[in-house]
Amino acid sequence: MDSLIRTFSNAQTSRDGYQLAQTLSPDLPQQQLQAIWKSCGHHDAQNVIKRGIQNSTSGFEKLPKDEVQGWSDVYLAYWKAIGELLPALNQAPQSSWTKVYDAWKELLSALYRGYIGQGFEAWSIPCLYVVAKNLRIFALKADEERNNNVAAGDTSGQIFQDDFDPESEQHQKLEDCARQLNRIFTLCLNDRAPLEESRKWGIYYIINLLFKTYFKLSSASLSKNILKTLSAYRGDMPPLSAFPKSQQVTFKYYEGVLCFLEENYFQAEEHLTQAWSLCHKDAMKNKELILTYLVPCHLLTTHTLPSQKLLEPYPRLQKLFLPLSNCIKKGELHAFDLALQQGEDEFVKRRIYLTLERGRDIALRNLLRKVFIAGGFEEPKVEGGPRVRRTRIPVAEFAAAISLGSKQTLETDEIECLMANMIYKDLMKGYIARERGFVVLSKSGAFPGTGV
Amino acid sequence: MQWPSAQPPPPGTQPPAAYPYSAATAFTPVQVRQTFGQPYSAAPPASYPPPPAYGPLPTHPPATQLHTNPAAPLTAASPSTTQEPAKKKIDWPESVRNYVQRSFQTSNLDPSVTRAEMEAKLKETISYANDQGHMYSVNWEKMPLPQEMIKEERARARALQQASNFSALSISPTSSKKRKSTDFSEGAAPPWRNGQNRLEDRITFNADKRPAPVEEAQSKTQSKFQKQLEKRQKRFDGGYKSTYREPTPPPSDGPVVGTCETLEKRYLRLTAPPVPSVVRPERVLRQTLELLKRKWKKEQNYSYICDQFKSMRQDLTVQRIKNEFTVEVYEIHARIALEKGDLGEYNQCQTQLKALYKMGIKGKSIEFKAYRILYFIHTANRTALNDVLADLTAAEKEEEAIKHALDVRSALALGNYHRFFRLYNDTPNMGAYLMDMFVGRERLAALCNICKAYKPDVPLRFVTEELYFESDADAAQFILDYQGQDLLEDRDGTVVFLTGKAKELFEGPRKAAFSRVDIKGQI
Numbered sequence: 024m025d026s027l028i029r030t031f032s033n034a035q036t037s038r039d040g041y042q043l044a045q046t047l048s049p050d051l052p053q054q055q056l057q058a059i060w061k062s063c064g065h066h067d068a069q070n071v072i073k074r075g076i077q078n079s080t081s082g083f084e085k086l087p088k089d090e091v092q093g094w095s096d097v098y099l100a101y102w103k104a105i106g107e108l109l110p111a112l113n114q115a116p117q118s119s120w121t122k123v124y125d126a127w128k129e130l131l132s133a134l135y136r137g138y139i140g141q142g143f144e145a146w147s148i149p150c151l152y153v154v155a156k157n158l159r160i161f162a163l164k165a166d167e168e169r170n171n172n173v174a175a176g177d178t179s180g181q182i183f184q185d186d187f188d189p190e191s192e193q194h195q196k197l198e199d200c201a202r203q204l205n206r207i208f209t210l211c212l213n214d215r216a217p218l219e220e221s222r223k224w225g226i227y228y229i230i231n232l233l234f235k236t237y238f239k240l241s242s243a244s245l246s247k248n249i250l251k252t253l254s255a256y257r258g259d260m261p262p263l264s265a266f267p268k269s270q271q272v273t274f275k276y277y278e279g280v281l282c283f284l285e286e287n288y289f290q291a292e293e294h295l296t297q298a299w300s301l302c303h304k305d306a307m308k309n310k311e312l313i314l315t316y317l318v319p320c321h322l323l324t325t326h327t328l329p330s331q332k333l334l335e336p337y338p339r340l341q342k343l344f345l346p347l348s349n350c351i352k353k354g355e356l357h358a359f360d361l362a363l364q365q366g367e368d369e370f371v372k373r374r375i376y377l378t379l380e381r382g383r384d385i386a387l388r389n390l391l392r393k394v395f396i397a398g399g400f401e402e403p404k405v406e407g408g409p410r411v412r413r414t415r416i417p418v419a420e421f422a423a424a425i426s427l428g429s430k431q432t433l434e435t436d437e438i439e440c441l442m443a444n445m446i447y448k449d450l451m452k453g454y455i456a457r458e459r460g461f462v463v464l465s466k467s468g469a470f471p472g473t474g475v
Numbered sequence: 476m477q478w479p480s481a482q483p484p485p486p487g488t489q490p491p492a493a494y495p496y497s498a499a500t501a502f503t504p505v506q507v508r509q510t511f512g513q514p515y516s517a518a519p520p521a522s523y524p525p526p527p528a529y530g531p532l533p534t535h536p537p538a539t540q541l542h543t544n545p546a547a548p549l550t551a552a553s554p555s556t557t558q559e560p561a562k563k564k565i566d567w568p569e570s571v572r573n574y575v576q577r578s579f580q581t582s583n584l585d586p587s588v589t590r591a592e593m594e595a596k597l598k599e600t601i602s603y604a605n606d607q608g609h610m611y612s613v614n615w616e617k618m619p620l621p622q623e624m625i626k627e628e629r630a631r632a633r634a635l636q637q638a639s640n641f642s643a644l645s646i647s648p649t650s651s652k653k654r655k656s657t658d659f660s661e662g663a664a665p666p667w668r669n670g671q672n673r674l675e676d677r678i679t680f681n682a683d684k685r686p687a688p689v690e691e692a693q694s695k696t697q698s699k700f701q702k703q704l705e706k707r708q709k710r711f712d713g714g715y716k717s718t719y720r721e722p723t724p725p726p727s728d729g730p731v732v733g734t735c736e737t738l739e740k741r742y743l744r745l746t747a748p749p750v751p752s753v754v755r756p757e758r759v760l761r762q763t764l765e766l767l768k769r770k771w772k773k774e775q776n777y778s779y780i781c782d783q784f785k786s787m788r789q790d791l792t793v794q795r796i797k798n799e800f801t802v803e804v805y806e807i808h809a810r811i812a813l814e815k816g817d818l819g820e821y822n823q824c825q826t827q828l829k830a831l832y833k834m835g836i837k838g839k840s841i842e843f844k845a846y847r848i849l850y851f852i853h854t855a856n857r858t859a860l861n862d863v864l865a866d867l868t869a870a871e872k873e874e875e876a877i878k879h880a881l882d883v884r885s886a887l888a889l890g891n892y893h894r895f896f897r898l899y900n901d902t903p904n905m906g907a908y909l910m911d912m913f914v915g916r917e918r919l920a921a922l923c924n925i926c927k928a929y930k931p932d933v934p935l936r937f938v939t940e941e942l943y944f945e946s947d948a949d950a951a952q953f954i955l956d957y958q959g960q961d962l963l964e965d966r967d968g969t970v971v972f973l974t975g976k977a978k979e980l981f982e983g984p985r986k987a988a989f990s991r992v993d994i995k996g997q998i
Binding site: 186187241244286367368371372374377381383434436439440441442443444446448454455456457463 | 792830858862924937
């Protein structure tokens, strides 16, 4: 505890938020945690800590009285949380991560009160980062632990509900954590102090934590509320580019994925591209995550596929995308279906299945284009005149091409339906003359963007 | 026997008699008496009839009786009011005076409510507000008139009576709806007051339905109010999920074990921990289910059935019964809701079913997983669809109903309307009820495709067959519904559809149809 308070005092003097935050970290070697826990007892903890804080600063730098009280509360809560954490780490009988979570939540509340009423200054917001980040971790652990013990009987109340609520039973603590984070979000957002000493500088860190939590709770849509609130305040907010790059990348990534999930592929691409270009060149894991969504986006918006070179450093992405993109490139419809089926579990897990499925349109387009090219040219009307492609193509020729891979013959009506789709989506220009049984393609650019 | 349509009463109409915490009211009638006695000197206030029987039941425990309003005041009120009117002079707000005045306006009078009853009711209401110190905060303009409150109470009493006597099915003359006002002033407790569960019912009612929702002396109500505040707050700062869940209530001694033997029960939202005597144990619920199945077959009264099923679900939940019977209840309710197009109820059931199946409880999981897919197609919920796909096992994907639903999904994803309408024609179980909900918008989408792709025209018959209309006439009507009259042409006895001329005609309606997906009840 003494060394903790020494660090506290140093950080206070130098106004170093990150150093201060270190004193609230639970990620310490066990001996160190043990030492902190042992340094005072239940009966004297409050006094020991308060005296320590009081004496830590002196003279000119002396802390105001209520700030002393605030920090004493914070460290007392920290000390208590350590008391729960130690047995949990050692899996002692009476311990539980739920208790750790609750104790840690107290710590966050103590900090919250400090900022609201006891004059904690904005330079110390890294404390919020550390405490909030770990709250989320403890929530996950508590939920996991409880779900493993479900056999012990679910005593989680909710007797006021008409139906039981499976989701919240599973994610009880994480949901609570989301609420706590939301409080912190508001705490940062609503600070009216001048920008240079405003808690607003903490906002993106907290937002990113919130996004992470919401995604985990499979209620990504709630992140939209955050974005809405944020854009309402945009005027008084420092620009995103003024925040640390790591926060920018994470934020842009989530913003992009959110658009992606809403099928806003153009916007998604924009955000993800920004994240991609800001991302540290060695952060391979992050770059891989970004590409996971950026590649399908690109396929839909520009109908282009990732190059070999781009995917080279990412074996997992190669496995994910290469089979599909080969089929698309070659217009192998049936093989595409198989590849999609093959990767279904992985695609679904990453929430890109429904998007990649639409790559079938491009595969089909490429196949039809081949039929068109194979159709050759019309007999030139004048000797040596410009060669014109044959633009009237019997539906049967397309039908043959489509059933080439699967060896299954489709009804003519269904083939026509597929053609109609191509035309409707502007992937193919022309029209179907149903009565005469052929498709009339445009003489200039029957397949826009492909050179024919 | 007809199911009474009585809704739970709006706030403010609760008989104050049911509040166990108006202990301090003993002397306040003094003041009340003054006021509405004075401005209405024409009224005959001199002698008070005995209180109408809205007070406690004869069977009430004495403690309740002591605290209830109308009984206590009368003894103290009569002498002091008439003799010492000036002693406790209170300045009555204008709004209260107006309220009393409004109550006695001839146009507002109701012949079925006697003057005595009205006066008693007014006294209760006003003295209650005074005790709680709400005299100036209550919106007297909005306060229901005493005669309205009384009628509301009667209706509720009838409903309760009918609910508890439902299985008996005998329409006794006393429970008839057409009660005369004379029945009320006899002084004795009216017969419908003797229903078995009166006391409990009234207690569950009163927790949050007060005339004025301001601070309550009772801490329980207080915390309830705070919770609501907090809830509202949460919703505003983008709190977790729109249905914010209240923090876990203090741990109870385990789930309730019901002791109620009555088969039928009206649904009431719980606002306080459930009372065992109004919760039916599984043994009774099984009989209830049989009864409801018979009734549904015979009467097809959805509002009754839905209400009954909701109360069954509530009883199951509070007793934490999760077994095959639970699954059966939810499945049947889900099917009935589907049939009636009640998507909100249906979705609640399917959410529960999903969790119950996941716990390994047997039921018609294939059938309902298929519905779930169709439902999310209807609500265009991509995230949920993705989750459904993630949850299916390889074996399940081969099951007929699920395979059908998955095929529907992929047909739509790829714009293959041809396949979609073939699948529509061949839907297992009750899936067609769900598909009916989005078939219209898919027809529009397909028409847009056809109009852009086919030139110069197609036979109307082609549209009929591709989009699976019952007849050419139906197909034509569909086109006409979207102002497509110029696109139909009779050529030597066959009607052709001039796709080449349609341009963007169906685009607007298509966009509108897809943007306005009814996501009622969606999680």
